[in-house]
Amino acid sequence: MKIFKLSTLLALSLSVASGAMLFSTAQKVQQTESVLNRARSAVAQEQQTIRVLRAEWDYLNRPDRLEALVKNNLELAPAKPETLQPDTADLPNVFVPFVPARKPARIIPEDALVKTVPVSSPEGELLPQTVPLPKPQMPEMPQEPARDQFQKLLNDLTPANGGDKP
């Protein structure tokens, strides 16, 4: 009777509610912490993996190894002092451009044909002079067994081509 006074009920429900809130908050904190710990250990693991991969990358990129690989598989040679050109103007003019630069042909509008041309104007301006362009020449690519071998190697290493047997 007297126990169930309004104030008592209120206090009781409040305490129960706050207790429940506290409990749920504590649970949430625990869960979040476990998620955080998992994330942290994953990060640490990932960092460790990155360290291993970096070490491996620099191991595989040792200059002597690269030098041997380039020598065997590519047609590249180390730069020599003679091959350095400080100015592009000094370059010999032997490279024929792959696609020769071509002036866009002047389009003559149809009504131009009936246009009256002033007498004073020179004849040449109406129709463009067609200058024969040099025939495009492909720079000769070296075709040597080494290049084929390298292409084959590349193909073999690409998994899409069914190569790559680890």
Next chain:
Amino acid sequence: MSIVTRLRKSRLRIDGSKRSALDMAHGRLTLIGLGFSLLYLMVGARVVDLTVLQGVLPRLNGSVAERTLEPELQQMALRADIIDRNGVLLATSLETASLYADPALISDPLRVATALSQTVPGIVYGDTLEKLQRKSRFIWLKRNLTPEEQYRILELGEPGLQFQTEYKRIYPQGELSAHMVGYSSVDGQGLAGVERSFDKLLAKGGKPLALTLDIRLQHILRREMGKTIHEFNAKGGAGIIMDVVSGEILAATSLPDFDPQNPSVATPDQLFNNITLGVYEPGSTMKIFSTAALLDLKNPSLGMTFDTTKPLKVGRHTIHDYHPENRPLTIPEVFMHSSNIGSALMGQMVGTEALKNFYSDLGMLDPVTIEIAEKGRPLAPAQWREINTLTAAFGHGISVSPLHIVSAASSIVRGGTLVKPTLILNEAQAKGGKNATNHDDIRIVSQQTSHRMRQLMRLVVTDGTAKKADVPGYNVGGKTGTAEKIVNGRYDRQKKISSFLGFFPMEAPRYAVFIMVDEPKGTKQSYGYATGGWVAAPAAGAVISSMAPLLGIEPHLTDDEDDLSFTLKPYLHDKKHQGGQLATFTTE
């Protein structure tokens, strides 16, 4: 009396007698209530404190949460990496598992030892069996397993075999920079090189330590030196590439070298650092300093001649040239032909005290300043007499490390101010800042002397003993040196140390290249010669022609008239005496 009245009376009586007790109870309840509400208030205040004051507000202010400290603490355990100037790893630490045994938990040592020796390479049956029978509770079986080995051991399912996480030092570049980077023990303690001298800093972990080395130049230097040593069947050698302006050592190699991953199998010869720890009689490269001393202190005219017609006799000693020119030589000729008699006379002119002070100013009489602990103390005569001055002028009777020669000569050609070699990259400077550690305030020789020396060193390459070091377009200058080794107190003519110190481009020197070869033997191609001009100079030329395009240095081809050495040509008398000149010194 009715029962009601009695009750009423009794109630009244109760009321009356217990009144004070009820009041007391009420008072107590109020007190307890107050106490509890106070506690609740405190809890409430604490909740506000935790959630709002400590939780929300700092986040709003953007300050870092306290938890983030932990990953850093984890990182602390890892020994810091060592990288080169371009960020290539020279040394790194990786997490590995190490196997140990708790013999108390192993019931059948025979079976475990058999299984282990079969599955894991490097574990010996008998040794393991002996370890597993001991009374101890902790015995290392194998440190730093590979992941695959660990997996195989886990497969055995033996409770007595346990793992401990350890860190292993890995040197991805192998032998390439072994002597400068150094190596460390299995417990992660630095034992040599930078690993040793920066042990405390590296053990703290954190940011990687950047060295001034460039692994590409290091490779070029080691490759060319390896070729030369092989070609001339030599014992070993040392090579240095240094930035003359900043003093940064871009490459330094000492051959024979070792794998820092496994230093225990290396021989003492391989572990020995020829660059800084070894001291050698440098021979004629020392003439750079005696000539510079003469030019700076006495300011003679270049046409001044020294009589080299007959060997110089001082006491019991005779100094003579191997291929005597038999005529008076001018200063450029003495330098170019590397005449011992001429240089000794120059030393005599400079004077004992002045020459000694000059060498001392250049740092030739103290261990070289460099950030590793393996440094050799130069061997100089305890008491300088006149004969010591004469021999020291052409590089005998005084022993210094190769790095001494490079840094001292760099000081002279870079304009005359002292440069100190360094191995640790100053990152603030590397990002385009001015070079702060190498102040240009300690002057050794004047600008004019520096220019004269550059001309003389260019002359050695255009007309003198080091023609094979020339690389067209880069204006290489330098000085060769050939010294005889002392065997049992006597100079042995068969055992030489041939060296070449070059600089390029000579009009404004930027890089120094030093090559020293220990005990080269003459070949058919070198007509039996094993001198600096035949052995070390071509190697230095090869190094320069490989490294200059790599560093993007443009070649500038100059005509003879524009060459730095052109103004010295009038001082040369006879052009037929060119080429490999041997310079030797004998004691009698």
